[in-house]
Amino acid sequence: MELMTTKKHAALNILIGLTVVLFFAACAGKTHETDSGADSTISVKTETVTTTPITNEITLSGNIEGTTTVKLGFMVPGKINLISSKVGEFVSKGQLIASLEATNYALNKQLADVQMNEVKDEYNRLKLLHGRGSLSESDFSKMNASLQKAQVQQKLEMKNLNDTRLYTPISGVLLSKQAEAGEIIGAGTQLFVVSDIRKVTVLAFVPEGELGGLHIGQEASISITALGKTFAGKITEVGAVADAASRAFTVKIGVDNVGLHIRPGMIAEARISASGQKEGILLSAESIINDSGNQSYVYVTDKAGRKAFKRKVSLGKMSANKIEILSGLSIGESVVVSGQSKLSDGSSITIMK
Incomplete structure (x- = not known):
């Protein structure tokens, strides 16, 4: 028991x-x-959505051109015997750039001189006979016409001889050389390009919707990535007719090229502050996420600040290192600006002070 x-x-x-x-x-x-x-729970930092004054800035991309650009070639055919300048060198107005072998043209000029002297002697002899009444008016008129033809031929051969030497009509930089000494070229063939780049022009296109904020004399900031520098410029021309395909207007901006470092063909970005300001929402670029479909979104917190939810947004322009939000957010909402890379839709959060 x-x-x-x-x-x-x-x-x-x-x-x-x-x-x-x-x-x-x-x-x-x-x-x-x-x-x-x-x-x-994920720790994040947030920011309350507010409006900020936004400068109405227009950003344009364009190409650099010389103020004046000329394409040069010989007026007569021949064999090049001299090219005096190299690409990239500065040439002065009236400077010899190249010349042709001139022997044939010089001989033609001498032949024209001989013919001119013969005709002139004959003219003077017949003029005496005409004055004495021994020569008819008709015969003297024919002689006079022969003299004029000889004079014209002499001037033509002189011009051809002079055209064997090619001079630049402007001061500038030799941008292009399409021939070498010894080559035989035809009349009118483009061989050289000279551009005056002491002042250059940025050629850009502006949408018709932003044309109203631009005017001649307006200042612009010109950034050239190839040089890593920014230059001051002014609008010199605003197109009056839109391009038929793009519906955009041409805008030309003049820039002083001190040191001749800016060269035609470079890409430039022009920033132009248009008149007036507007109110808008600006967020730091880090707070905006793009998905695989290139849709932009941010994370917005609930009123209690305990959860974060995805919200699609539409983006505008960059301003003061921030991005303008065109739609998707309301004033007073709280947006995650740090730690959002760890979030998913509906994640629990702790807001860091």
Whole structure:
């Protein structure tokens, strides 16, 4: 009987012990779940959406051109015997750039001179006869016409001889050379390009919707990536007729090229501050995320600041190192500006102060 009582007490003690173990295990599980829940909360920084004055700035991309650019070639055919300048060198107005072998043209000029002298001597002899009445008016008129032809031929051969020497009509930089000494070229072939780049022009196109904010004399900031520099410029021309295909207008901006470092063909970005300002929403670029479909979105917090939700937004222009938000946000909402890369739609958050 005592043995049975002892066994009952032992079984009861084991049961009590198991109950206690299970109780503490359950408590530990709850604690672990609580800790896991705390660990899933993501710390972020937020910013309240407000309006900011935005300067109405127009940004245009364009190409650099010389103020005046000329394409040069010989008026007569021949063999090039001299090219005096190299590409990239500065040439002055009236400077010799190239010349042709002139022997044939010089001989033609001498022949024209001889013919002119012969005709002139004959003219003078017949003029005396005409004055004495020994020569008819008709014969003297024919002689006079022959003299005029000889004079014209002499001038033509002189011009051809002079055209074997090519001079630049402007001061500038030799941009292009399409021939070498020894080559035989035809009349009118374009061989050289000279451009006056002491002042250059940025040629850009502006949409018709932004044309109203531009006028001649307006200042512009010109950035040239190839040089890593920014230059001051002014609008010199605003197109009056739109391009039929793009519906854009041409705009020309003059820039002083001190040191001749800016060269035609370079790409330039022009920033022009149009008149007036507007109010808009600006966010730092880091707070905006683009998905695989190139859709832009931000994370907006709920009123309690405990969760973050994705919100699609439409972007405008860059302004003061921030991006303009055209639609998707309202004034007073709270947007995540730091830590958003770890978030997903509906994530639990903790807002850092």
